[in-house]
Amino acid sequence: MERGAALLRVRARASGRDRAAESESSSSSLREERLRRHTGRSGYGGGRSAPLAGQYHSSDFDYEEHALNAGRVLLEKERGAGGHGWASTAEEVAERVVEQGDTWERFHRKVNSTARFFKEKRYILQEFPGLLDPTTRRVCEFGCGNGSSVVPVLKGNPAAHVTALDFSPSAVEHTRRAVEAEGFEPGRFAAMVRDLSSDPVDEADAMAGTFDAVLMVFMLSAVPPEHMDKVLRNALALLKPGGRAYFRDYGRHDLTQLRFPLDQRLGGGHWYQRKDGTLSYFFDLEDLKSRFEGAGFACGEADYVCVELYNRKKDEEMRRVFCHGVFVRPELN
Numbered sequence: 388m389e390r391g392a393a394l395l396r397v398r399a400r401a402s403g404r405d406r407a408a409e410s411e412s413s414s415s416s417l418r419e420e421r422l423r424r425h426t427g428r429s430g431y432g433g434g435r436s437a438p439l440a441g442q443y444h445s446s447d448f449d450y451e452e453h454a455l456n457a458g459r460v461l462l463e464k465e466r467g468a469g470g471h472g473w474a475s476t477a478e479e480v481a482e483r484v485v486e487q488g489d490t491w492e493r494f495h496r497k498v499n500s501t502a503r504f505f506k507e508k509r510y511i512l513q514e515f516p517g518l519l520d521p522t523t524r525r526v527c528e529f530g531c532g533n534g535s536s537v538v539p540v541l542k543g544n545p546a547a548h549v550t551a552l553d554f555s556p557s558a559v560e561h562t563r564r565a566v567e568a569e570g571f572e573p574g575r576f577a578a579m580v581r582d583l584s585s586d587p588v589d590e591a592d593a594m595a596g597t598f599d600a601v602l603m604v605f606m607l608s609a610v611p612p613e614h615m616d617k618v619l620r621n622a623l624a625l626l627k628p629g630g631r632a633y634f635r636d637y638g639r640h641d642l643t644q645l646r647f648p649l650d651q652r653l654g655g656g657h658w659y660q661r662k663d664g665t666l667s668y669f670f671d672l673e674d675l676k677s678r679f680e681g682a683g684f685a686c687g688e689a690d691y692v693c694v695e696l697y698n699r700k701k702d703e704e705m706r707r708v709f710c711h712g713v714f715v716r717p718e719l720n
């Protein structure tokens with residue numbers, strides 16, 4: 388009896404070991420499979436070494452399915468918080484959202500002052516081939532940050548002149564330096580400080596109606612929702628009839644939204660505040676289209692970009708969701 392029991396225990400231990408070995412080998416083959424799938428891929432960061440062609444990924448997973456699961460995760464999180472913890476009334480939101488110009492200036496002065504932070508966003512040339520078209524001569528970037536989009540546009544389109552705008556003087560300075568470091572002719576570039584959500588562009592503005600393209604890369608998500616309309620109307624006013632606004636920003640149910648602590652949420656919607664005071668809004672396509680159309684644009688393209696990234700160290704897959712859009716200023720009748 389005892390021997391039998393002992394044997395059973397040994398067998399149980401052995402089969403436990405077998406299972407452990409089995410699951411170890413299946414998890415290592417899963418890891419290998421993940422590594423194989425993710426090696427050499429691009430689609431999101433597009434840093435200096437990112438490939439320009441062939442390996443670009445933009446639809447790694449089904450958005451609807453992801454949104455369903457992610458929506459459940461968000462709901463669970465809310466239930467766990469018992470409906471409390473974030474700024475829900477207009478007064479609470481106003482109290483938290485202080486002057487964004489100062490907040491971004493602090494960010495660019497501190498965080499953004501190292502060359503290490505600078506990564507060319509070369510993927511925008513793939514996302515927006517119109518930027519490479521030789522007829523796209525005058526490009527304006529809204530919220531240029533440190534110049535990570537301006538530089539690839541100047542490199543990719545030798546016919547382009549780029550005007551970079553940002554309300555942070557340090558951002559404008561970083562962009563100017565990044566452009567100078569590449570040695571472009573000074574005549575191809577201008578940069579200036581401008582608050583795009585408060586100073587309306589009118590007909591007296593020398594830049595009104597002069598641009599073939601306005602580029603907005605992770606800019607609108609940094610603007611309080613009630614001011615987004617002003618930014619979009621300014622973009623429309625700066626474009627020539629037929630000119631295009633190229634848009635890339637955070638999409639609803641992006642990994643970074645799911646990771647935001649609930650107490651950083653603003654107004655009960657899909658809007659959050661980072662610890663440094665800057666804002667992050669997560670767009671869905673209907674919301675995005677209605678904002679652009681409400682400002683007078685026609686929608687050319689609007690889509691989710693779904694990119695699965697892989698963290699080798701943590702052996703973790705991460706689902707990033709971005710919104711892609713091309714919006715057109717209608718021709719005059």
Ligand SMILES: C[S@@+](CC[C@H](N)C(=O)[O-])C[C@H]1O[C@@H](n2cnc3c(N)ncnc32)[C@H](O)[C@@H]1O
Pocket residue numbers: 487491492529530531532533535536552553554555558581582583584585603604605606609610
């Ligand atoms: C998230 S960063 C993106 C920077 C850059 N486009 C990029 O993709 O790296 C947002 C940028 O928009 C600028 N910005 C935010 N609101 C603005 C406004 N109302 N007028 C002008 N610039 C603004 C900020 O200073 C910041 O440089």
